[in-house]
Amino acid sequence: MGCLLGRDGTVEMVLVGDARSLYIPELPKGREARWRLRGLRLVHTHLHGEPLTQDDLMDLVFLRLDCVAAVQVDRQGGATWLHVAHLVPGAGEKTDRAWEILPPMLCSQQSVDFEELVRSLDEELERNRQLFSTSDGRDRALLIGVTDGSRERAEASLDEMAELARAAGIDVVGRVVQRVREINPKYLIGKGKLGEIMIQALRHGVDLLIFDRELNPSQVRALTDTTELRVIDRTQLILDIFAQRAKSREGKIQVEMAQLRYLMPRLNVRDDALSRLTGGIGARGPGETKLEIDRRRIKDRLAQLERELKAIRKNRQERRRRRNKNEIPVVSIVGYTNAGKSTLLNALTKSDVPVADQYFATLDPTSRRLRFPRDFEVIVTDTVGFIHDLPRELLDAFAATLEELHDADVLLHVVDISNPRFEEHIEAVRAILKKLNLHTKPELLVFNKMDLVSPEFGKTVADRYGGILISAIDRSTLSRLITALEERVEMVCFGENRISA
Structure with missing residues (x-):
């Protein structure tokens, strides 16, 4: 058996278990989870002479207890040895320890000053709060990747999610990657790793956990109930960015x-009862x-x-009908998010569409006219950027906007050649175009940000893919692109006769 004691020594709850374990019911929400311990200490008995168990230590972590104490009881029911552990919440600790277990002591000689112990822990947490709290109210988040495949790919995916978080105005304080043989259906990750996450959250004032996998409703609830932190997945993060940008x-x-x-x-x-809300007096059913x-x-x-x-x-x-009636060709710029599509639109058409070095800076489609040297015009449209595993909900909702792509005569596929995963980005964009039945459209591949890579590397990649190398921020690099685009549009829209003329 055991009990939960408040800081003034009051017995808040009496607990009963079996010979091996103790059942702790769901506790009321504690003080602010971001910075505080719960204000309760667990004191319970061990009947077989064992020290603190892994379950005891997990209770310490997941319930954010002030401390946990196990009293060994002999066959006559007398208290013998006392085992005590508390969390190690200090920021910047050189140890990865989540807790400290004090040396065993005889119950008759125990000298732990629990009031002083808790005071010192609170002081450490207060230092954390002063160190990490932000005046702008931004969320502080841990990024969590779980994979049963390559750890390298999981790390790269978290790199991208860190950029997404930055675009959403979230302060990322750390990341956790776990490679597992089998995904945990309840928590997605192992219980031990979740305990480590709890300690990191407590040490760094984290109030948000972002998972790089889509979570089902039961997983969100289990994680939220266990950690008492807000939990979102990658899809929700992208939706939040879109909501801010629209x-x-x-x-x-x-x-x-x-x-x-x-x-x-x-x-x-x-609510377990699923309370019924009637339609008022006289309502039937x-x-x-x-x-x-x-x-x-x-x-x-x-x-x-x-x-x-x-x-x-x-x-x-x-x-579009009026535009088609005037027979003005359409060039649509597509590409992975933050590849430089809007910057290229501005450079080609001498426009001033807002640009930013962050994911999904452009949501609303923009169209501008471009006149070629051979004295004909095209409409150039900029569209929302793509990303791998683009949430189905967004693809469905933006179907109306993406309809613009079906009117395109040529797709200008922009690639950030400075990104180490540019090849995967090309594949991701082409996969989405295929989903939209746009993969048969004529495509001109453009490798942007050549100023960020060596000339040799840029030329090798462009030659291998049959693409054109540019820097959208330097108009002097665009002449070859303009010529190639002009020829491609003429070929597609007017046939070979005009070109030969």
Whole structure:
């Protein structure tokens, strides 16, 4: 048996277990999880002379207890040895220890000053708070990668997720990668690794865990309940970036639709009774559960947004019809996010479309005119950047915007050649184009940011892929691209006669 004691020595809860283990029910939410211990210490008995067990230490971590103490009991029921452990919350510790186990002591001679021990732990946590708290209110996050494949790929994926987090305005304080033989269906990661994450979160004031895998509803709930921290996955992170970036009414509608479609299968009701909400006095039938009401409201909202989007789509189709009537060729710039598409649009058309060195800086499509030396014009459109494993909800919601690509005569595929994973980016973009049935469109491959790699490397890559090497921030490098694009558009739209002329 055991008990949970408050800091003033009050018995807050009496616990009963069997000969080997103790059952601890779900505790009320503690003080601010980001910086604080729970304010409770666990004192319990061990009947077989064993010291603190792994379960004891996991309870210490997951419940953020002030300390855990095990009292060894002899056959006559007398207390013999006392074993005590507490967390090691100090930031910048040179040890990876999550806890410290004090030397065993006789119960009759125990000299631990629990009040002083807890005070010193609180002081360390307060130093953490002063060291890491931010005045701008930004979230502090740990990135978590779990893989049953290559650790190198998992690390690279977290590199990309760190850029996504930066684009979302999140302060990334660390990362954890675990390679497993089999994915844990409940927590995604092992319980021991989750304990390490809890300690890192406590030491560094983390309030957000971001997983580089899509989490199902039960995993989110299990992780949230266990850590008492906010938990999101990669899809939610991308959705949040899109919500921040969307400026036009169309963009905002599409993002909201994506968020609602993501939320729909994840609706959960925590009340065991699933309380019924009736329709008022005289209403017939059993009424609707809160879950049913939430789902119906989401469906109604999606239907309303779909109607608005159809009206916007109709206007766009009319603009496209007029454009097609004038027989103006269309060149659409596509590519991985942050490859430099908007910068290239500005360089080609002498425009001033906003650009930023971050993921998904451009959401709303932009069109500008470009006049070639041979005295004909094209419409150049910039579209939202792609990313590997682009969430299905976003692909569906942005289908209306991506319809613009179907009108393109030529796709200008921009690649950031300075990115070590540029080859994977090419494959990811082409995979998405195939999903959109755009893979048969004429493509001109453009390797951007040549100023960030050696001339030899740039030339080798461009030759291997049959692409063109440029730096979008240096217009003097664009002449070969403009010539090649002009010839490709003439070939596709006007045939060989015009070229020979």
